[in-house]
Amino acid sequence: MTKTEMLAIASQEAYDGYGVSDEVGISYFMKFIPRLSKFDFGTVLKYQMQSYPHRYVLDFILSSSTLWLNLSAAAWLEILNSPDVRTDTSRTNDQVGQFADVEFLSRYVGVDALGFLIDSMNASMSDKKYALDYFSKFPYGLAPSQLDDEDLDGVYFVSKELLISLQETLCHDFGFSRVECNEENANEYIDDLRNRLELG
Numbered sequence: 001m002t003k004t005e006m007l008a009i010a011s012q013e014a015y016d017g018y019g020v021s022d023e024v025g026i027s028y029f030m031k032f033i034p035r036l037s038k039f040d041f042g043t044v045l046k047y048q049m050q051s052y053p054h055r056y057v058l059d060f061i062l063s064s065s066t067l068w069l070n071l072s073a074a075a076w077l078e079i080l081n082s083p084d085v086r087t088d089t090s091r092t093n094d095q096v097g098q099f100a101d102v103e104f105l106s107r108y109v110g111v112d113a114l115g116f117l118i119d120s121m122n123a124s125m126s127d128k129k130y131a132l133d134y135f136s137k138f139p140y141g142l143a144p145s146q147l148d149d150e151d152l153d154g155v156y157f158v159s160k161e162l163l164i165s166l167q168e169t170l171c172h173d174f175g176f177s178r179v180e181c182n183e184e185n186a187n188e189y190i191d192d193l194r195n196r197l198e199l200g
Contacts, residue, residue, distance in 0.1 A: 003039065007047055010035040015052050018059070025156040029063040041067045042079050045101065049085055054095035061104045062157035069162065073169045076105065080113060081122040086130040095141065099134050106142040108152070109167045111176040114142060118193050132194050139186030144179065 014032045021028060036044050044067065048057045061068075068075075079101050087098045105113035114135060118128050135142055152160040170176040181189040 007036075007039050007044065011044075011047055011051065014060075015056060018056060025059065025151075026063045026065075026154075026158075029060060030066075033064065033066055036064070037067060041071055042075055042082070045079055046082055046085055049097045049100050052097050054097050054100060057097035057100040058104060059157075061100060062108065062152075065158040065162055073166075073173050076101075076170065077122075077174060080105075080117050081120055083124065083127070086127040086134075088130055089134045089137065093137075095138050096134070099131060099141070102131060102135075103141045105170075106179050106181065107144055108148065109163050109170070110144055110179050111167055111170050112179050112181070113176070114181075114190075115193060115196075116176055118197050128197055132190060132197065136187075136190050136194075139181075139190055140183060142179070142181045142189070143183045143186050145183070 010032055014029065014036075018024070018028060045061065048060050052060075085098055087096065089096060102113045102117060105111050114131060117123055117131055120128075149160065151157045152163065154162070167176075167178070171178060
């Protein structure tokens with residue numbers, strides 16, 4: 001059995017059981033961490049993003065900090081810039097998993113992941129446009145929400161403290177900006193990024 005097949009089997013078992021057992025969040029995914037930890041986290045996350053629905057992928061990231069906690073911040077850049085992950089969502093009305101990394105970093109970690117992607121020399125123009133088109137449909141996916149905070153307790157999902165630590169690392173080591181997107185200005189923020197891309 002190849003490593004790709006092993007990852008696919010473990011991932012599918014995790015997905016099939018989620019929401020039908022008594023456990024959710026960290027306590028559920030902990031059962032799969034030993035198997036998933038055998039793989040590079042970027043590979044694991046990209047597989048989830050390409051294979052499963054939006055909310056499930058976000059829950060997975062928020063529940064699997066033991067897989068990414070000691071990851072170098074550079075690994076998040078590799079994930080953001082990964083080719084063959086983004087998708088054209090012009091014909092869908094539903095949120096998709098292929099942009100969950102940007103949403104996680106923006107909404108939960110509080111860094112300007114979409115702006116970083118737009119400015120990146122390592123992401124394709126089509127991926128940048130796909131991302132802008134997607135978040136134009138779902139701008140609230142970029143905005144931190146106080147409603148999320150009660151779940152970020154280190155028991156249900158990763159703790160707020162660990163997310164703040166990741167934010168500080170990304171800002172200090174890689175020049176990320178803290179997110180300036182909120183529920184009131186999300187559409188304006190995306191329009192500004194679109195203008196920046198077209199003028200760049």
